[in-house]
Amino acid sequence: MLLQKKIIDKELEYEIKNTRVIYDKSIYENGNNALELDMKFDKSLPIAAEINIRTNILDTSMEDIAKFLTDAHKAFINNGCYFKKYELSADNDGILVMVDGVTPEDIESGDLVNLLQKAKDYEDDIVAEKESEKKDYKERITVFIKDNNSKGE
Numbered sequence: 001m002l003l004q005k006k007i008i009d010k011e012l013e014y015e016i017k018n019t020r021v022i023y024d025k026s027i028y029e030n031g032n033n034a035l036e037l038d039m040k041f042d043k044s045l046p047i048a049a050e051i052n053i054r055t056n057i058l059d060t061s062m063e064d065i066a067k068f069l070t071d072a073h074k075a076f077i078n079n080g081c082y083f084k085k086y087e088l089s090a091d092n093d094g095i096l097v098m099v100d101g102v103t104p105e106d107i108e109s110g111d112l113v114n115l116l117q118k119a120k121d122y123e124d125d126i127v128a129e130k131e132s133e134k135k136d137y138k139e140r141i142t143v144f145i146k147d148n149n150s151k152g153e
Helices: 003-012 025-029 064-077 104-109 112-121 124-129 131-139
Strands: 018-024 049-055 085-092 095-102 143-147
Touching: 003 018, 003 064, 049 064, 064 085, 064 095, 064 104, 064 112, 095 112, 104 112, 112 143
Parallel strands: 049 085
Antiparallel strands: 018 049, 085 095, 095 143
């Protein structure tokens, strides 16, 4: 079992489907021999990593998503694992949740619920029209929730 999945399974009360650690592609391109394709996560490597967590979440409120991310972040920190970004994807009974771009600073700010709500409410068609905001679009938190069970949506 992967280290990052073991940590979440041991310390949190969530059903985790899968975890994936992602390193910046520039590390490969610059000839770093510390990384190999499909290698297991090595928390001792001094290389910034991102984590993608796939799980089932029954409640899609911003409070529950923030709690999940906060709990996962704390569990990783307590086990010596540091990630520069968190990505969460969850699906359960026709509900799909995707969260991307959450940083440790966002989590530790104490304002994660508000940041997630702003990201969910964000209208990205505005950014596409404004050249000066394109950078913000790539660096911001994104939240997408689709409920296939809702009528009228």
